[in-house]
Amino acid sequence: MKLCRRSASLALGLAAALMLSGCWSSNEIDRLSVLTGVALDRNESENAASEGRLAVTIQILTAGASEPNSSQGKSTAKPYVNLIATGNSVFEAIREMSLRTDKPPIGHHLKAIVVSADLAKRNSLEHLLDFFMRDNDIRPGSLVFVSSGQANRVFELKRGEEIPSFHMAGITENRYRTSKILPPTTLGKIKGDVKADASLLLPNIIAQDGKLRLSGAGVIRGKTKKLVGLLSEEEVLGVVWATGSGKGGVLSTIDPSTRRPVVYEVDSMNSAIRSFVSGDRVSFSVSIRSIGRIMENWSKPDESSEQRFLDRQARLFERKISDLVERTIEKLQRDCKADVLGFRDRLRIEHPRDWERFKSNWDERFAQADIKVDVRIRIEDYGLVVE
Template sequence: MKQSNNYVRSLKGILSILLLLFLSGCWSSNEIEDIGLSVGLALDEGKGSAIEEEFKQQGAGNNQTEKITMTYQIVNPQGTGSENKGGGSQQKPYLNISETGDSLHQMSREFSLRSDRPIFGPHLKVIVISKNLVRKYRLEQLVDQPLRDNEIRPSCLVLISKGRANETLKSKDSGKIPALRLIGISDNEYRTTRILPPMSLAKLEGKMHSGSSFLLQNVIPTNGEIKFSGAAVIRGKTKKLLGFFNEEEMEGLTWITGKGKGGLVKSFDAATKQPIIYEIKTMKSKITPHVNGNNISFDVKIESEGSLSENWVISREGSENKFLKRAEKAAEEEVKRLINTTGEKMQKDYQVDVAGFGNRLRIEHPKVWEKVKKDWDLIFSEVSIEYNVKLTIMDYGSNFKN
């Protein structure tokens, strides 16, 4: 029996040694210091840097038409917690490198002629495209290469910039990686109604194939700082930039779609003209289409529950309940104003449906949708829409002493 146990233990030991021979480990891995780990990509109108121009003048056989400037943001492994040898100042944790040409794929390979660290795309987090490019080219042309690239993940976010897109990849804070800052801001959707649900490459491809008009989050760069401000309107038929919604119009759209995860409504008390802040806890919207012969109309029922998070009204007449009803009415009127402003912009100014009215018609009246989908944006501009808004203050704290 004892001899049998020794045999089993010996056999286990031999098998363990043999298994070690078959462990490959990270045989195909690359050291982070040896690759250009890209986290951000910016696309602008062609504008080569001084060093690029010098390279092109010295190079031979370069007949490309300069149209687009591509800027990659690459993680600098030496940047975090390190100091420059000369002045002792901390290095930035990122490097921005640009190339100008007429092919995104070719430009990405051009970086191999200038750097010993090849561009590595699987960790690309965000693509920012300047408004001038989206006015000039179809969006599907600009993102064709990233969509085909097996290295770039479909979860990569897409943003539009009113200024030069490469300015959004700069930061005054030497310790921040700007591309990651953009992702962090998009995660603040639960704090405000002025941020769109993130638009990934995968979602963008679906939007473009659907033929419907849609929105992309707009970001404004200013002296190393950025701000999410409104949204770019992309026309479904052309896939080009039509215009922009400002921040208030963006709020109105969030209420129409009911996709907000949080935020505030600032209104003013009718009696005292003092500000009252309603904080959104829940939000939902139901868009109901009605078809009567050739006439199409919609009812939009919007409901929200929230809290009275700030109140500047010092003296109040009447009961507590009367004041809360007054506060609810004031918030409802403000939401209606935002909605009507956005509706006017969609139907009259831009004549595009970016709120999903056509999708609800497609679901509930598919036969009607088949007849109108080809010219839906134009038809949408003439349909009647009725909005009903109901806000309820569920939590108002204890500060109701007269």
């Protein structure tokens, strides 16, 4: 009996030891390079023919990221390092970096992928992002940007203690403060759009004097999956209003009666798109509704609480939004010939049979569609006004 008890205790002890031993196939974190950002540029060196067409920059965290200086309370070194390699494919270039570091990069914490506009004009976005979509280590929530300049420049900041790829992700979270920021464009969303041949927008990130700034957006046409144009910050504002995707923000206009500015703060906005088909002609209506408040008035502050004044300002903002949305749609139809506003989805839902007829050359159909815009603003608040 005692022998049986000893055998059972020994078996339980061995089992516990095995369970507490951890993952024997794991790698220690200090033996890995945590990949936080990737930038894709054209290789413009004289040896591009032999080196490869792509210049790939990866941003990895360094040990200095967690070693504060005891006297100043700041990091003693930049918390990141940028490595550049060339190749004819992204995967090839990243593996090329194994010749320079003893710590293999892991993509579990990849925050941002930045593609240069020059590269996106010449290559399909589906091809450029194919590696990231296939790699199991990379999460579909990684953000994707385009850069009208050289992509790897956005990975260098003047303030050395900041990590550029983290900073980019942080900027996109300011949508409740401004309507000039698009909803996050993730790797997972892009994967669905490119498979459906849908046009899409990529936020344009640029570096100015060592600082990052979101400046408009790049337009990717669904059929070719290549960059066909860039939208300005005002045109991105037009996209946000047309789609009702804003979380907040401000809008200013000039009161023609006083020639002084009035500022409207958005509390809510929404947009409803309807589609209409007549033979081979397609048309749409865009109904935009918003509720907000007057947050700044350079005219006569004592009038701010008068309903007549509020109604007049609402009409001014309605005209401004309508003009802004119409100009943006005109550019998308005339210059880009790319539907990035979701009209195709509304047509597919409301007229599925007609969509089957039009979907093979939808971008061309979109460019010829008649689109009417209707805007209604309701000002419900005028702040704390002292008479």
